[in-house]
Amino acid sequence: MSDLKITVIDHPLVRHKLSLMREKDCSTYKFRTLTKELARLMAYEASRDFEIETFPMEGWCGEIIGEQIIGKTATIVPILRAGIGMLDGVLDLIPTAKISVVGLQRDEETLQPVPFFEKFVSHMDKRPALIIDPMLATGGSMVATIEMLKKNGCTNIKALVLVAAPEGVRVVNEAHPDVTIYTAALDSHLDEHGYIIPGLGDAGDKIFGKQ
Numbered sequence: 001m002s003d004l005k006i007t008v009i010d011h012p013l014v015r016h017k018l019s020l021m022r023e024k025d026c027s028t029y030k031f032r033t034l035t036k037e038l039a040r041l042m043a044y045e046a047s048r049d050f051e052i053e054t055f056p057m058e059g060w061c062g063e064i065i066g067e068q069i070i071g072k073t074a075t076i077v078p079i080l081r082a083g084i085g086m087l088d089g090v091l092d093l094i095p096t097a098k099i100s101v102v103g104l105q106r107d108e109e110t111l112q113p114v115p116f117f118e119k120f121v122s123h124m125d126k127r128p129a130l131i132i133d134p135m136l137a138t139g140g141s142m143v144a145t146i147e148m149l150k151k152n153g154c155t156n157i158k159a160l161v162l163v164a165a166p167e168g169v170r171v172v173n174e175a176h177p178d179v180t181i182y183t184a185a186l187d188s189h190l191d192e193h194g195y196i197i198p199g200l201g202d203a204g205d206k207i208f209g210k211q
């Protein structure tokens, strides 16, 4: 797995919270709360290389040098449905972010992503984009989302996923080597139904309630 390009956020809080989510009978409330908390921690790491500039400002004791993030505000891109569960956590850290939305439903037979919605904010070519989705399984949904973003001019794309399967990371790395992926855990493998093992089960059902 050492050839995979992915940043695993190795932090005690992240590891603790993710284990709570893996519990067999984790309630919808607990799963949703932990999804948000993890998203917040991951956004902190994923925004680490945002560029800043200095500027002169008036402080309480006189003229000082302030710092501010430069460039157009980032756009967060939740993949419907499960990605919505991470949105508030990321917004806690980047409250001025703009939100673009991609709707994809993974066909449970073919495992192929079926697009059903897309709406992007203006100036996508000038904004860093943070795709959010709890699960990176076969990688099909992530690749389709990255392609939609690139078609709309995006050049600075990161992906935040709670759990990733090596198979999916490889697919995304090969198709889009410029995209940085952050995860709380790189798990073992996919099962015959395309579920991540040990994974979290069906993240969308656990965040929203079973369909």
Ligand code: PRP
Residues within 6 Å of the ligand: 079, 080, 081, 082, 083, 104, 105, 106, 107, 111, 113, 133, 134, 135, 136, 137, 138, 139, 140, 141, 142, 168, 194, 203, 204, 205
């Ligand atoms: C899940 C998940 C990802 C996708 C990952 O969504 O949230 O979007 O599957 O699978 P992949 O890497 O094999 O494409 P799903 O399509 O089940 O929809 P949901 O969010 O509505 O539950």
Ligand code: URA
Residues within 6 Å of the ligand: 135, 137, 194, 195, 196, 197, 199, 200, 201, 202, 203, 204
């Ligand atoms: N979607 C999920 O919700 N879980 C998986 O393990 C794979 C895809």
